[in-house]
Amino acid sequence: MKKHLKLYFVMGSVNCLKNPVEVLSEAIDGGITMFQYREKGKGALEGEDKLQLGKKLQSLCNQNNIPFIVNDDINLALELDADGIHIGQEDGDVSKIRKFIGRKILGVSAHDLSEATEAVKTGANYIGVGPMYETKTKLDTNEVAGPDMIRQLRQNNIEIPIVGIGGINQQNLKPVINAGADGVALISAISSLKQPREAASNLIESINDSFVNE
Numbered sequence: 001m002k003k004h005l006k007l008y009f010v011m012g013s014v015n016c017l018k019n020p021v022e023v024l025s026e027a028i029d030g031g032i033t034m035f036q037y038r039e040k041g042k043g044a045l046e047g048e049d050k051l052q053l054g055k056k057l058q059s060l061c062n063q064n065n066i067p068f069i070v071n072d073d074i075n076l077a078l079e080l081d082a083d084g085i086h087i088g089q090e091d092g093d094v095s096k097i098r099k100f101i102g103r104k105i106l107g108v109s110a111h112d113l114s115e116a117t118e119a120v121k122t123g124a125n126y127i128g129v130g131p132m133y134e135t136k137t138k139l140d141t142n143e144v145a146g147p148d149m150i151r152q153l154r155q156n157n158i159e160i161p162i163v164g165i166g167g168i169n170q171q172n173l174k175p176v177i178n179a180g181a182d183g184v185a186l187i188s189a190i191s192s193l194k195q196p197r198e199a200a201s202n203l204i205e206s207i208n209d210s211f212v213n214e
């Protein structure tokens with residue numbers, strides 16, 4: 001699990017500057033290690049359109065052995081037979097969902113020690129902790145937690161794989177790794193750029209450097 005979390009690209013059609021299939025294809029070439037289909041926000045696809053785009057993105061991931069995770073939408077995750085699902089605190093009872101999805105990857109958002117502890121107890125495979133920094137991508141985030149939140153979780157013996165998320169880019173990712181995260185999750189640092197391949201390549205290089213000099 002930990003090795004997949006190094007550069008976790010999260011995106012939906014509304015986040016992309018150009019065709020989402022092209023964006024993901026380039027991001028995979030650039031070196032992302034995991035993908036989350038998060039079709040959410042103003043203008044997001046729904047129903048059949050959401051399913052069809054999901055299928056295209058999933059096949060890109062399958063061709064490249066990249067885990068394909070669906071955000072929030074359990075029915076879509078099961079219909080696509082996705083590799084896993086990511087849910088927030090408001091997306092339902094984690095232990096019920098764990099039973100429902102069997103051995104698929106289960107990611108849970110956590111904003112503090114109590115939510116992280118709860119997620120571990122109910123069988124999450126990783127937790128997403130944030131927001132690390134200010135972000136304009138998700139409008140209803142909790143207040144900025146910062147990399148210190150990850151450090152605090154590790155100091156309280158939270159051993160589960162952790163990925164930081166929120167406002168992360170090449171310039172500010174090192175503190176997130178140094179705080180004890182196994183990787184970074186991000187949207188606009190790849191999806192909003194004209195050259196997603198180059199963006200992903202620069203990001204994974206910085207991430208690997210951060211681990212080497214830890």
Ligand SMILES: Cc1ncsc1CCOP(=O)(O)O
Pocket residue numbers: 010130131134135136137138141165166167168185186187188189
């Ligand atoms: C999904 C999510 N959860 C916490 S912040 C965020 C948005 C991250 O987007 P960006 O990487 O563009 O800041």
Ligand SMILES: C=C1C=NC(C(F)(F)F)=NC1=N
Pocket residue numbers: 008010036038071086088107108109127128129163164165185186
């Ligand atoms: C709200 C979210 C928080 N964390 C993550 C992830 F990075 F995948 F863990 N994904 C989300 N959609």
Ligand SMILES: [Mg+2]
Pocket residue numbers: 071072087088089091
């Ligand atoms: Mg959610």
